[in-house]
Amino acid sequence: MNTKLLLLLPLIVLMGCNADESQQLEPRNWQLVWSDDFEGAAGSLPNASKWAYDLGTGQGGWGNQELQSYTNSPANVSLDGNGNLVITAIRAGNSFTSARIKTQGLFEQKYGRFEARMKTPYGPGIWPAFWMLGSNVETAGWPQCGEIDIMELRGQEPNVIAGTLHGPGYSGSNPVSKKYGLRNGRFDTEFHIFAVEWDENKIDFFVDDFLYQRIERGDVNGEWVYDQPFFMILNVAVGGNYVGFPTAGTPFPQRMIIDYVKVYSE
Amino acid sequence: MKNIFFRFIGAALLLTAWACERDVADLEPAAYPTNPNVFIDGFSAGLNYGAFGSSVPTAFQVDNEVTYNQSRASMRFEVPDVNDPRGAYAGGVFFTSTGRDLSGYDALSFWAKASQPANIDVLGFGNDFGESRYQVSLSGVGVNTNWKKYIIPIPDPSKLKTERGMFFYSEGPENDRGYTFWIDEVKFEKLGTVAHPTFSILNGENQVETSFVGVTKTIGGLAATINLPTGVNQQMNVTPTYFEFISSDPTIATVSSTGLVSVVGGPGSATITATVGGVTAQGSLRIQSVGNFQPAPVPTRPASRVISIFSDAYPNVPVNYYNGYWQPWQTTVSNDFAVSGNNVLNYTIFNFVGIEFSSPTVNANAMTHLHMDVFIPGPVVPGRELRVIVVDFGPDGGFQGGDDTRHSTTFAPPTLASGRWISIDIPFSSMTGLTRRANLAQIILEGGDGGSIYVDNIYFYN
CATH class of the missing domain: 2.60.120.430 (Galactose-binding lectin)
Incomplete structure (x- = not known):
């Protein structure tokens, strides 16, 4: 009698349960149009033809009372030599440096799939994000330009991310937003894939290809401003309205490790 | 529940198999229970309590009045005033007579509150009133008058195959005065949200020492830090048995499982390092042995x-x-x-x-x-x-x-x-x-x- 075989039976049942959680989504024919695998020598800055920088402290801490000053120093933003980009938030006494990179003016697209595979930083007051702004931000202003937060995380909840839309009438503390949490894991211990799939009718939010939020035109309490090109942003903020201040117990430095960013269109 | 159920089925099938074949080679060592519960609404199966020497023996009582989340019972600890004739402090151990296999969990958790804000001297697990090989504790645990959840991560769960030390505590008066604290829902858990373990020996320093054959030294300054689900690092006191000590050259210096370094040869050098569950600990000791020690002339004066x-x-x-x-x-x-x-x-x-x-x-x-x-x-x-x-x-x-x-x-x-x-x-x-x-x-x-x-x-x- 083979006991091992019999013991497998309950396992198979369990796997069946898990399979029920998978989703039936309409098939898509995504074509890769833009990507960065972050290949390059350790310590070098990301490809200047793909990424630009936001520098300094912005107005009012980038509008959120954030504490960090953004730099383009390799200490804050550089390739690790293993095919990753690392954005590092550093504490020096009571001041903080970090980095915020963007494709503004270099790559902008309307609709499509935007995804990044990455591992987040952690700790109270740490606020990493992969997000997008409408290309007309300089002329139309925020929130009229629209903001698509593909993922952001509060470091004091390293197992929870949120996907969010900010637009006219639904911005700041009143956006359209949903959280997605890992029951037995964290976003800072392993790589996860964060993505949106965006078309003229809706924006779908994914973690590891699991659709956890669909926002349709009618779901926003205001104007739908997502029919124009957007550019991508990756950053690690320290402190600010969304996340609160770092505490004495927040470990520093903190790193966001990005394996790749890819953009597809249909 | 499912897991327990299937485990039960699995065990039943195993029993059937044994009954059929009676093949001694198929026998596996008796599995130790994996019961995660220590104290939920009373003592879990096989749990005993013993007070530490010179502590107040009756400091611990089961309480049915003050409980977490209106459960049926909690653990109440009465810390004595200074000079209490019954004992100087409250302290004791909750242990089982048979070991439990806790290797599938990653933390001990419990809820606690107190009659006043206080810092409990020591809370932990792994004390079995014996060798206490895999003891882990937190020092100065802050409690106040609200129920709050506490988590003590397990530095290397794979070590806890037959653990008997479920929970222990020790607390003296605060500013010479006693008070009361309660602990409830004590259990081991598989959280999956404790992360980034780091360990250190010699307080994380890389030390260099000139030494001689015959010199012994115990590696101290052991610590473990694990990031809690709140993103905050938790420092813990841990016993040396969690650490695997390694000497780069055992012909120069050996190191025991408890971190006792013995210089055995030279001239030459050996570096002592350690790992915990495959994670390299910060800190090292480089022994530069000059060989046999030349002792000072032995005094001969009466x-x-x-x-x-x-x-x-x-x-x-x-x-x-x-x-x-x-x-x-x-x-x-x-x-x-x-x-x-x-x-x-x-x-x-x-x-x-x-x-x-x-x-x-x-x-x-x-x-x-x-x-x-x-x-x-x-x-x-x-x-x-x-x-x-x-x-x-x-x-x-x-x-x-x-x-x-x-x-x-x-x-x-x-x-x-x-x-x-x-x-x-x-x-x-x-x-x-x-x-x-x-x-x-x-x-x-x-x-x-x-x-x-x-x-x-x-x-x-x-």
Whole structure:
């Protein structure tokens, strides 16, 4: 009698349960149009033809009372030599440096799939994000330009991310937003894939290809401003309205490790 | 529930298999229970309680009034006032007689509140009233009058295959006054949200030590830090058995499972490092063995004619310290060692150092000489000095007061030489500045070059 075989039976049942959680989504024919695998020598800055920088402290801490000053120093933003980009938030006494990179003016697209595979930083007051702004931000202003937060995380909840839309009438503390949490894991211990799939009718939010939020035109309490090109942003903020201040117990430095960013269109 | 159910089915099938075949080779060791519960609404299966010695034996009681989330029972701990005749503190161990397999969990969790804000001295698990091999504890755990959840991560769950120490605590009065705290819902959990374990030995420092065959030293400064689900790092006290200690060259130095380093060969060097569950601990100890230790000449003078300050050959008088760490100018630190039971003072980064024996002072009126043996392992350059200063505190028996006297005797090459024991004997008759010796209290060594000097057999004799 083979006991091992019999013991497998309950396992198979369990796997069946898990399979029920998978989703039936309409098939898509995504074509890769833009990507960065972050290949390059350790310590070098990301490809200047793909990424630009936001520098300094912005107005009012980038509008959120954030504490960090953004730099383009390799200490804050550089390739690790293993095919990753690392954005590092550093504490020096009571001041903080970090980095915020963007494709503004270099790559902008309307609709499509935007995804990044990455591992987040952690700790109270740490606020990493992969997000997008409408290309007309300089002329139309925020929130009229629209903001698509593909993922952001509060470091004091390293197992929870949120996907969010900010637009006219639904911005700041009143956006359209949903959280997605890992029951037995964290976003800072392993790589996860964060993505949106965006078309003229809706924006779908994914973690590891699991659709956890669909926002349709009618779901926003205001104007739908997502029919124009957007550019991508990756950053690690320290402190600010969304996340609160770092505490004495927040470990520093903190790193966001990005394996790749890819953009597809249909 | 599912898992437990299937485990049960699996166990039943196994039993069936045994019954059919009776094949001894198929027998597996009896599995230890994986019950995660310690105290939910009462003692879990097999749980016992014992109070620590000299603690209040009745400090722990099951409470049905104050409980977490209106459950049926909690654990209540009454911390005594200072001078309570029943005991000085509250402390005890919740343990099982049969071990449990906790390797599938990653933390112990519980809820706690107190009658007043307080810091509980120690809370932890892994104390089994025996060897307590895999003990983990938090120090100074802050509690207040609200229920709050606490998490103690397990540094390396794979070690806890037969753990008997489920929970323990120790807490004394706060500002001399007792109070009460409650703990509830004590259980091991697989959270999956404790992360980024880091470990350290020697407080995370990379230390270098010159040493000899026969020297032993215990690796201390052990710590573990694991990031909690709140993103905050939790520091824990852990026992050495969580660490796997490794010597880069066991022919030079070996290291035991408890971190005891023994220098066994040389000349040569070996680096001691450690890992926990495959994670390399910060900190290391590089042993630079010079080989066999050349001991100082063994004293032969009869004990009746000796007043010993530091020697294994004689009983020593009370000594306040062999290194006063006199600030701000002293750089000298002590790295004293023992070779096969022979203790040696080892002053490193030596510029000057004071030895004091003032409680009580030493009456050396019947003595005629000071003796000491010194060894300079590094080079001795021309112009190097060693000044030996003897200080008498005078009739008032205390430092200064206008009656202190002292004399400094200078030694220089060729008396000072590298790599051999130098026996120094200074007659009191030549210490002209030392006008009295009924209240000798200090010996000061000066003239260090920032290197090392070993000192042994410091005594007065006639």
